[in-house]
Amino acid sequence: MxxxxxxxxxxxxxxxxxxxxxxxxxxxxxxxxxxxxxxxxxxxxxxxxxxxxxxxxxxxxxxxxxxxxxxxxxxxxxxxxxxxxxxxxxxxxxxxxxxxxxxxxxxxxxxHPEEAKDPPESILYPAEEVQLGVENTLTCFVNHFYPPYIKVSWTKNDLPVSEGVSLGQYYPNDDQTFHTFSTLEFTPREGDIYSCTVEHLALERPQTRIWQPEFSHPSLGPDVFCGVGLTLGFLGVAVGTFLMVKGHHGHK
The missing domain is CATH 3.10.320.10 (Class II Histocompatibility Antigen, M Beta Chain; Chain B, domain 1)
Structure with missing residues (x-):
């Protein structure tokens, strides 16, 4: 036996x-x-x-x-x-x-004691200057997380978005944590609101960052001032001509 x-x-x-x-x-x-x-x-x-x-x-x-x-x-x-x-x-x-x-x-x-967990930090920003109707890339940068596994999801106006979304590789940091990027291709429109949500083992609840495009409208000040100046200029010429004509008739 x-x-x-x-x-x-x-x-x-x-x-x-x-x-x-x-x-x-x-x-x-x-x-x-x-x-x-x-x-x-x-x-x-x-x-x-x-x-x-x-x-x-x-x-x-x-x-x-x-x-x-x-x-x-x-x-x-x-x-x-x-x-x-x-x-x-x-x-x-x-x-x-x-x-x-x-x-x-x-x-x-x-x-095999339980592994230490580090919660991620995330920020959301556009790759280029935002212009109305011009295609751009929205980047969700996720940093300082361990272990190296996260889930990133996107929404546009509170609706899930999957088209144009990508998730990069995990890159190590000097402190033995990791970072990665998730991107979303989009075309800015007035009133649109985007969000990036990160899920990780070290987070008690999903971490969400919200971003809304802001557009800079051209100022009307120089054009208004130019128009006012031009009007005053014409008015000055008209007044001057009137006085000249009146003076000429007075000498007669």
């Missing part, structure tokens, strides 16, 4: 396999394996295998042993395993599973 023990992690469930094997004393050697599977969701599986084929498993819900006889297995397994108290021992294995899982979880926590 030789013992074998292994453990594996898959789909967030921890599985412990405890296998005991031996060869039956017959003309042809065979292998019988006893398997106990312990999962993080508190379920336990117990089964026997004969030459890699299951011959029985324990159904804890029905509180019974279920036999599956392979085609080449000529002996009734219920008779072979009647003295082994399969179900009673399976209950003991189930209790042992709970203890083993608690120990392994503690060991895992000691070996």
């Amino acid at each position: 030789k013992p074998y023990c292994s453990q594996t992690m898959k789909s967030s469930s921890l599985l412990i396999l405890m296998l005991n094997t031996f060869c039956a004393s017959t003309q042809i050697p065979h292998e019988i394996v006893y398997v106990v599977g312990c999962y993080e969701n508190s379920t336990t599986e117990v089964q026997f295998e004969f030459d890699s084929e299951e011959i029985l498993h324990v159904d804890f819900e029905r509180q019974e042993v279920v036999y599956n006889v392979p085609p080449l297995f000529v002996v009734n397994p219920s008779e072979v395993f009647s003295d082994l108290h399969v179900y009673k021992n399976a209950l003991k294995a189930k209790r042992t599973c709970a203890i083993a899982l608690s120990f392994l979880k503690f060991e895992e926590k000691e070996i």
Whole structure:
């Protein structure tokens, strides 16, 4: 008889396999394996295998042993395993599973402590000077976050936007955090409101930045002053001409 023990992690469930094997004393050697599977969701599986084929498993819900006889297995397994108290021992294995899982979880926590998390900072700005109706790029700069995974989403006037959106690679900072850029291609219009929302493990709630285009309208001052000056100029010429004409007639 030789013992074998292994453990594996898959789909967030921890599985412990405890296998005991031996060869039956017959003309042809065979292998019988006893398997106990312990999962993080508190379920336990117990089964026997004969030459890699299951011959029985324990159904804890029905509180019974279920036999599956392979085609080449000529002996009734219920008779072979009647003295082994399969179900009673399976209950003991189930209790042992709970203890083993608690120990392994503690060991895992000691070996791999929880990673530190740094929340991101974000700012929102246009790439070029904003002009009405002229295509531009809006940049959402996200900085100083760890671990290097974020989700960035955009809205225009409170509606989700996906067209023209891109997310860059993660670039390391000197303090072992990361930064990245997300961009949105857009054409500025009066009254439009844009937002960039960042989601990260270190944030209790999504972080949103809002931006609204501002347009500089040309001043009317110089044109008004020019028009007023030109009018006064013409008025001065007219007054001067009137006085000249009146003086000329006076001398007559």
